[in-house]
Amino acid sequence: MKSMYTLATAAAALMAMSSAQAEDMTIVSWGGAYSASQQAAYHDPYMKLNPDVNIINDESSNEAVAKMRAMAEAGNITWDVVDVVAADAIRLCDEGLAIEIDPDKDLAPAPDGTPASEDFGELLVSPCYIPQIVYSTTFGYRTDVAEWGGKEPEDLCAVFDTETFPGKRSLEKRPINNVEWALLCDGVAPDKIYDVLSTDAGVEQALAKLATIRDDVIWWSAGAETPQRLADGEAVIGSTYNGRLFSVIEEQKQPVKMLWDWQVFDLDGWIVPAGLPEDRLKRAMDYIYFATDTQRLADQAKYISYGPARKSSAPLVGKHAELGIEMAPHMPTDPNNAKNTLLYNYEWWADNRDDLDAKFQAWLAQ
Amino acid sequence: MSNAQASDAGVISADGVPLKVSLARALRRQKIRALMLIAPLLIFVVISFIAPIADMLFRSVENSIVPDTLPKTVVALQEWDPASNEAPGEAIYAAMHADLVIAAEQKIHTRVGQRLNYEAPGVSSLFRKTGRRVDRMEPGNYKEQFLAIDKDWGNVEIWRTIHRFSGNYTSGYFLSAADAELTPDGIELVPENERIYLTLFVRTLVLSFTITLTCALLGYPIAFLLSNLPMRTSNMLLILVLLPFWTSLLVRTSSWIVLLQQQGVINDLLVSIGILDDQNRLELMYNQIGTIIAMTHILLPFMILPLYSVMKTISPSYVRAAKSLGANDWTAFWKIYFPNSIPGIGAGAILVFILSIGYYITPELVGGTSGIFISNRIAYHISSSLNWGLAAALGVILLALILVFYWLYDKIVGIDNVSLG
Numbered sequence: 001m002k003s004m005y006t007l008a009t010a011a012a013a014l015m016a017m018s019s020a021q022a023e024d025m026t027i028v029s030w031g032g033a034y035s036a037s038q039q040a041a042y043h044d045p046y047m048k049l050n051p052d053v054n055i056i057n058d059e060s061s062n063e064a065v066a067k068m069r070a071m072a073e074a075g076n077i078t079w080d081v082v083d084v085v086a087a088d089a090i091r092l093c094d095e096g097l098a099i100e101i102d103p104d105k106d107l108a109p110a111p112d113g114t115p116a117s118e119d120f121g122e123l124l125v126s127p128c129y130i131p132q133i134v135y136s137t138t139f140g141y142r143t144d145v146a147e148w149g150g151k152e153p154e155d156l157c158a159v160f161d162t163e164t165f166p167g168k169r170s171l172e173k174r175p176i177n178n179v180e181w182a183l184l185c186d187g188v189a190p191d192k193i194y195d196v197l198s199t200d201a202g203v204e205q206a207l208a209k210l211a212t213i214r215d216d217v218i219w220w221s222a223g224a225e226t227p228q229r230l231a232d233g234e235a236v237i238g239s240t241y242n243g244r245l246f247s248v249i250e251e252q253k254q255p256v257k258m259l260w261d262w263q264v265f266d267l268d269g270w271i272v273p274a275g276l277p278e279d280r281l282k283r284a285m286d287y288i289y290f291a292t293d294t295q296r297l298a299d300q301a302k303y304i305s306y307g308p309a310r311k312s313s314a315p316l317v318g319k320h321a322e323l324g325i326e327m328a329p330h331m332p333t334d335p336n337n338a339k340n341t342l343l344y345n346y347e348w349w350a351d352n353r354d355d356l357d358a359k360f361q362a363w364l365a366q
Numbered sequence: 367m368s369n370a371q372a373s374d375a376g377v378i379s380a381d382g383v384p385l386k387v388s389l390a391r392a393l394r395r396q397k398i399r400a401l402m403l404i405a406p407l408l409i410f411v412v413i414s415f416i417a418p419i420a421d422m423l424f425r426s427v428e429n430s431i432v433p434d435t436l437p438k439t440v441v442a443l444q445e446w447d448p449a450s451n452e453a454p455g456e457a458i459y460a461a462m463h464a465d466l467v468i469a470a471e472q473k474i475h476t477r478v479g480q481r482l483n484y485e486a487p488g489v490s491s492l493f494r495k496t497g498r499r500v501d502r503m504e505p506g507n508y509k510e511q512f513l514a515i516d517k518d519w520g521n522v523e524i525w526r527t528i529h530r531f532s533g534n535y536t537s538g539y540f541l542s543a544a545d546a547e548l549t550p551d552g553i554e555l556v557p558e559n560e561r562i563y564l565t566l567f568v569r570t571l572v573l574s575f576t577i578t579l580t581c582a583l584l585g586y587p588i589a590f591l592l593s594n595l596p597m598r599t600s601n602m603l604l605i606l607v608l609l610p611f612w613t614s615l616l617v618r619t620s621s622w623i624v625l626l627q628q629q630g631v632i633n634d635l636l637v638s639i640g641i642l643d644d645q646n647r648l649e650l651m652y653n654q655i656g657t658i659i660a661m662t663h664i665l666l667p668f669m670i671l672p673l674y675s676v677m678k679t680i681s682p683s684y685v686r687a688a689k690s691l692g693a694n695d696w697t698a699f700w701k702i703y704f705p706n707s708i709p710g711i712g713a714g715a716i717l718v719f720i721l722s723i724g725y726y727i728t729p730e731l732v733g734g735t736s737g738i739f740i741s742n743r744i745a746y747h748i749s750s751s752l753n754w755g756l757a758a759a760l761g762v763i764l765l766a767l768i769l770v771f772y773w774l775y776d777k778i779v780g781i782d783n784v785s786l787g
Contacts, residue, residue, distance in 0.1 A: 062749070063749040065749070065750075065752060066748055066749040066750075066752065069752065069754075091480075091752065093476075094476035094477065094479070094480055094490070094494065095476065095477055095480065095752075096473045096474060096476070096477065168628075173735070204559075218652050218734065219652075219734060219735060221730055221731075229627075232627065232629050232630075233629045234627050234628055234629050234630075347491055350483075350490050350491060350494075351483060351487050351488045351489075351490050351491045352487045352488075353751070354483065354484055354487065354751050354753065355487040357751065358560050358562065359559055359560055361562050361743070362559055362560050362561055362562040363559065364735040365562050365565050365566065365735065365736075365738075
């Protein structure tokens with residue numbers, strides 16, 4: 001009986017403690033170097049300005065959509081701000097799991113007074129979404145492959161040219177990006193890609209092109225796999241996020257180079273879950289206002305090679321905080337890197353993702 | 367007299383109540399007390415385990431989102447003949463307009479769009495687009511206005527999909543999970559280039575059998591050694607068995623990647639001692655071999671431990687008796703020792719088989735394309751495509767398969783023959 005009583009007091013004490021720390025704010029992101037860059041550029045300065053707020057990092061962005069749906073069904077939203085890619089943001093907005101944002105009211109204008117809606121421009125792909133960075137999915141290749149006889153890949157189609165550039169390729173285990181690249185190298189004009197893909201014959205064509213290198217492909221499902229394979233020599237050329245390749249090349253000094261040709265731009269940014277209580281919602285919006293202003297977005301680029309989503313941030317991008325190298329040339333948006341680019345077509349993929357994924361997985365399993 | 371009375375009312379206890387009744391009452395009291403003792407556990411299991419699973423499984427047939435969001439359209443569509451090759455008339459478009467105005471206000475039109483998009487690609491953006499403009503429509507002439515927003519509103523296929531999935535319950539998820547679909551001509555298999563789940567179910571079963579078999583083949587000698595060595599040495603060896611068991615699953619899987627990849631330790635070693643040519647390195651992973659090797663290693667303790675605990679109880683005097691009666695080493699083992707150890711094999715096999723049938727992290731990392739399991743697709747539909755209905759249907763089928771195998775096992779081996787020692 002006595003131990004029961006102690007237990008009950010302990011539980012009451014715990015509950016009292018958690019309500020005393022009501023200023024905890026849970027921010028969900030991807031973990032690793034990416035979360036570290038957000039900690040340095042956003043969280044730490046914000047907590048300095050607001051000493052009563054304590055930011056807790058949760059590394060669940062990978063399954064954020066599923067978890068948010070489960071939280072909404074359970075009626076217990078434990079997250080305050082969530083970092084997701086644009087496709088997930090669109091899904092969350094469609095499901096009513098994220099709140100809509102009014103960019104001009106909820107976000108800071110640029111230093112010269114340009115309203116946020118113009119500063120972000122066309123990158124505001126969903127009414128619930130505040131983009132932070134532009135990243136790209138692109139290729140890296142090893143520079144020391146003996147069989148290549150001193151040649152180096154110059155364009156995307158080198159990926160499909162196993163005669164000149166033999167060796168294993170590392171590609172993502174999903175159709176997105178791969179089918180676009182396959183069609184580009186099969187002679188389809190860039191602006192016709194989604195028209196072609198909308199037909200059964202177009203999907204066949206893309207898969208047939210991918211089939212030409214199928215025996216040389218190792219598929220990846222986590223972004224860290226390609227950098228690892230390139231570093232081990234397990235693959236000679238492979239696709240991944242440009243920030244991952246930056247760290248292989250500049251931080252780990254591996255003999256790897258970037259092949260920026262036809263990189264696919266995508267966005268990463270914030271959403272605020274629907275159904276937050278008033279006080280938490282206010283704090284989340286206050287954080288968003290701070291963390292997405294021009295200077296903060298430019299600051300993040302000091303720690304990781306992703307381009308800020310605001311136009312006004314670009315001129316403020318400086319040197320890497322530790323390596324001391326200029327970051328601008330490593331940004332996917334740098335004019336030298338962005339000669340040929342594709343912008344992820346959110347609308348088309350929102351419609352066709354499930355269908356094409358079924359076909360792609362069936363093709364893989366054959 | 368008293369004898370007749372006793373036979374009429376049965377034996378009577380001291381307080382005048384028939385003994386049977388009083389006994390039953392006492393037993394009932396005991397039963398209730400026992401039930402109260404386990405009640406916390408029972409409630410816990412029901413709330414935290416059985417109810418969520420039942421809820422999840424129920425999603426495999428649940429479809430109320432369509433009739434709830436589009437109630438008028440669903441009723442109006444009863445009048446329409448899906449076999450006709452014409453889009454429905456004005457009345458149905460008017461009903462759709464009335465439903466969408468309410469849905470768009472509550473911002474739920476996109477949810478039903480997403481639900482129907484699983485069945486017909488394109489519905490998602492159609493609903494999103496229409497929801498934005500539906501409150502600006504003029505009254506009357508709705509068909510024309512819908513078609514002005516998107517000509518897909520005139521597509522018979524879209525209306526057929528809405529018609530087909532307008533009930534509160536659907537078999538659609540289960541059909542998809544079996545690579546089939548409901549067409550106007552009845553149930554048909556989907557086109558060959560979209561079939562995947564049947565292949566994956568078969569592969570999951572075949573690979574799980576193989577893994578169980580390799581675990582048994584590798585685990586049996588180890589367990590035999592463990593149970594027949596002196597305590598000191600066997601304890602040392604047991605720690606070696608348990609050590610990987612305590613190590614993180616991801617760490618063990620990653621170490622297999624380091625060992626097995628083409629530029630990995632095993633290939634490097636074989637090349638350096640000249641068995642392999644540098645150009646012809648073995649492909650030991652990103653295929654079924656990789657999955658089998660890594661999963662056999664990871665699940666091996668689940669085979670060794672039950673085997674060990676059963677073998678510990680086999681008295682050495684049985685084998686000695688057999689030998690003293692003239693059996694040679696092999697006969698004594700095969701006729702006496704092995705039959706006694708079968709309950710351990712049974713327990714280990716069930717554990718390994720059921721665990722491996724639901725595995726997905728290891729196959730995802732080392733399985734490439736030919737070594738992945740059905741669980742990988744379930745995980746994909748839960749966390750990525752958000753098609754929880756399909757994930758639930760796949761889960762139900764997997765659960766049913768396990769129960770069938772359990773039943774078969776009971777028939778063939780007998781579940782009483784399973785022992786954990």
